[in-house]
Amino acid sequence: MAGPTALVLTGSPSLAPLLARGALLSPFKRPAPDAEFPRARLVLPGLRVDLARLAAYERVCGFPTGADALPVTYPHVLGFPLAMRLMSGRGFPLPLLGLVHTSITITRHAPMPASGVYELSVHIERLAPHRRGTQATVVTEARGAGDVVWESKSTYLARHRTGRPAEEPVKEIRKPLPAVAEWRLGGDVGRRYASASGDRNPIHLHPLTARLFGFPRAIAHGMWTVARCLAAHGTPDSCRVRADFKAPVLLPGTVTYAAEGGRFELRGREDRPHVTGDVYPT
Numbered sequence: 711m712a713g714p715t716a717l718v719l720t721g722s723p724s725l726a727p728l729l730a731r732g733a734l735l736s737p738f739k740r741p742a743p744d745a746e747f748p749r750a751r752l753v754l755p756g757l758r759v760d761l762a763r764l765a766a767y768e769r770v771c772g773f774p775t776g777a778d779a780l781p782v783t784y785p786h787v788l789g790f791p792l793a794m795r796l797m798s799g800r801g802f803p804l805p806l807l808g809l810v811h812t813s814i815t816i817t818r819h820a821p822m823p824a825s826g827v828y829e830l831s832v833h834i835e836r837l838a839p840h841r842r843g844t845q846a847t848v849v850t851e852a853r854g855a856g857d858v859v860w861e862s863k864s865t866y867l868a869r870h871r872t873g874r875p876a877e878e879p880v881k882e883i884r885k886p887l888p889a890v891a892e893w894r895l896g897g898d899v900g901r902r903y904a905s906a907s908g909d910r911n912p913i914h915l916h917p918l919t920a921r922l923f924g925f926p927r928a929i930a931h932g933m934w935t936v937a938r939c940l941a942a943h944g945t946p947d948s949c950r951v952r953a954d955f956k957a958p959v960l961l962p963g964t965v966t967y968a969a970e971g972g973r974f975e976l977r978g979r980e981d982r983p984h985v986t987g988d989v990y991p992t
Contacts, residue, residue, distance in 0.1 A: 714751035714833045722754060723791045725908045732798030732806030741868040743839040745803035747846070751833035752792045759788070759824050766906040770899070771934060772941035780822040782945045783937040785830075785860045786814070787907045789850035792832035797848070797866070803837070804846055804868035807923075811932045812845065816862045816951040817992065822854065829853040835863070843870040886981050887968035891942065895930065897962040903934045929958040935985045939974045942967055946991040953987035 764784065765775050773781045798806055822828070835847040845867045852860040900914035912919035913929055920928040932955045940951065957978070959965060965984060966977045976985040 714749050716753050716831075717750045719752060719754045719792070722757070722788075723795045725791050725794055726910065728791065728794040728798040729806070729911065732794070735798070735800060736805035736807035739803055739805040739868075741804045741844045741870050743837050743844045745837060745844075746801070747803055747834050747837055748796050748799060748801045749833075750796070751831050752795060754792060754830040757788065757828045757830055759784075759826075759828075761824060763906055764824055766902075767937075770902045770906050771937040773937070778824050780824055781937065782816060782818050782940055782949065782951060783933060785822065785828075785852045786816070786850065786862060786864075786933060787909075788828075788852070789830050789832050789862075790907070790909060792830060793848050793850065793864070796832065796834055797846070802834070802846075804844060804866070808869065810867045810869070811955055812865045812867045813952070813954045814862055814864045814933070814936065815953075816860070818860050818945070818947070818949055818951075819857075819992070820854075820859045821947045822852065822859055826854050828859075839872065840867055841872070843868050843872060884986065886977065887970045887973055887975050889966050889968045891967045892964060893938070893967060894964050895959065895962055897928065899930055899934065899961055900928045903931050907931070907933070909933075925958065925960070927960045927962075930961055932958075932985070935959055935976055936987065939967060939969075939976055939985060939987065940989065943969055943974045943989060945989055948992045949989055950992050951987065951989050953985055955985055956983045959984050 768775045796802060831851045833849055835849045838845050845865050848864045850862045851858050904910045904914055909931060913923050913925055914931050915928060917927045936953045968975050968977060972988050972990045974987050975983055977983055
């Protein structure tokens, strides 16, 4: 079977108008697991990393600065505008407003020099039924010198009535990992990460704009929580990372970073998990 048709871009899309377009079109979307979705694969060749933005990202996430190697989560930031172009368009059936990033799996095949030149590609792999609605899987790849050096799969959930009884998930009983550190998070974490990543979703920026979407305070970006954990945990040059987003982190706030072996998690009050994940070499 032929893969998605490639659409080559001349530059990275601007996120702000894409977020606005997605918000405006959201009320007209009709999510369903059997709905049609964009089949194109967006390709951005000749990408060079903005080293100033990279340094800002490293600082807010806790990665060391100045090394000629991209943090394992940074290619997601580079590919996010392409994903938003697909998910904010008329052809994508899930509403962007309320769309929840539920998990990410990252495979890094080799170190990625910050000074390198890369080709990014993003496509929507599939839609699938979920007990709470419909879930989309978005695939991002980064190539260096023609070889895939990094790839990820992200799942995004649109909640809606499914017309069938909600099935309770099989809960994996995981004993809380040993606490490693307590992090006090300032109210500006969302704004700092937004400045470095370009993801200026209003739920992350200010309490007032977060309240418009049902949150009592601004919440941290899910990808910031994963990046912050991986900065503390460390990752091999060739590795696979899996992270599941369990609950939002309210800002300001205090969280506990815990880890043991290849596992990590971020917990809140009463050991409530915000993020759980695993890292292992490949």
